[in-house]
Amino acid sequence: MISREDELHGLSETFTYDTLDRLTTAQLGTDAPTNYGFNSIGNMVEKSDVGTSYLYNLSKLHAVSNITPSSGLPAHTFAYDDNGNMDTFDGSPMTAWSSYNKPVSITTASASYSFDYGPDRARYRKVHNGLTTHYVGNGFEAINSMGVGFDTHRHYIRANGRVVMIREDVNGTVQQRYVHTDHLGSVTALTELAANPVVERYSYDAWGLRRNPETWEPAAITSLEKRGYTGHEHLDDVGIIHMNGRVYSPSLGRMLSPDPVTQAPENAQNYNRYSYAYNNPLTYTDPSGFRSDDRKTVCVDGCYQSGAGLEEVVVTGQRQSSRPQLQGNLAAGSLAGTGGGSHPPSSTIGDQLGPAGNPVAEDDDDKDDEECTHGGRLAFEQN
DSSP, X not given: OOEEEETTTTEEEEEEEOTTOOEEEEEETTSOBEEEEEOTTSOEEEETTTEEEEEEOTTSTTOEEEEEEOTTOOOEEEEEOXXXXXXXXXXXEOEEEOTTSOEEEEEOSSOEEEEEEOTTOOEEEEEETTEEEEEETXXXXXXXXXXXXXXXXXXXXXXXXXXXXXXXXXXXXXEEEEEEEOTTSOEEEEEOSSSSOEEEEOEEOTTOOEEOTTTOOBOOOOOSOSBOGGGOEEEGGGTEEEOSSSEEETTTTEESSOOSOOSOTTOGGGGOSSBSTBBOTTTOBOSSSSOOBOSOOOOOSOEEEEETTEEEEEEEXXXXXXXXXXXXXXXXXXXXXOSBTTOOOSSOHHHHOOOOOOXXXXXXXXXXXXXXXXXXXXXXXXX
């Protein structure tokens, strides 16, 4: 994809790529572009809205250890356990990991998470700041209110293999909301059968950071729906996207644990175990956290996402080659940022960089990966 537009709000964004189809710039309107740089083995070496250089630990291959900040931004350091899982941020312990390299707890100054897994290593319970969510398969969630308010039961309704509606029951009061997605399967809007059908709109930068859907500026978003970028669950208060097999930082543009699966051995970029979607996040998705979807997104002059009074995105683009890429945003000491280099941060990185989910050496192809409208996969997986 080389450009996208929101005709409803008069917004546009353009993108450029290197010879390996890795994203090199993202420019929002007339703002200064955000620049992304990579070395020959797929390590991000520059992200201008975060730092002038990413430095890597020689003893932990491909694991970023320091970020030299851009002007006015703080420096950051990262450390890892013996299996290569990021466990320390700026000198403070942050994430504890299981023996099979999945996060069991994430703790920051403002939030705490814990996770439990079944014998198949699928996540069945999450506790977030004392609130417990149980997952049943990939279509049901039960949220325990812990005596404050009422419990919530949420069903994900599918049609033709895709989640099209969310049915939520709170103490007998039922709401049904319809899910609208973009070409990557990211949730762009929820609608309902009402005079004003649009319940919420959503927008993400190239790497998956939430932003204001009306301005595309970085913003801390309070959302009715936790699932967003490529259909995965956002842990918004720690700046992480849980991709089930592993977890991903859209600000860093990196996975926080190494990938045990070499999906494309003929592609040298695939040997970087922390890179996301071959560093081309506008073309490829990662349905399970282990494997990128290598079917290309093809939108030629006029792919629209619309519905119920909603006119979301116009994308123009071209078929990308077999190498992908991506990047994250960490503006002004935050894990929240956006495509334009001049945009301010929305929250501190200390509050938002908390976890790093790690992969199990297993093939997740049997999970419910779903066809998106324009060729990607949308994975609303509850495990």
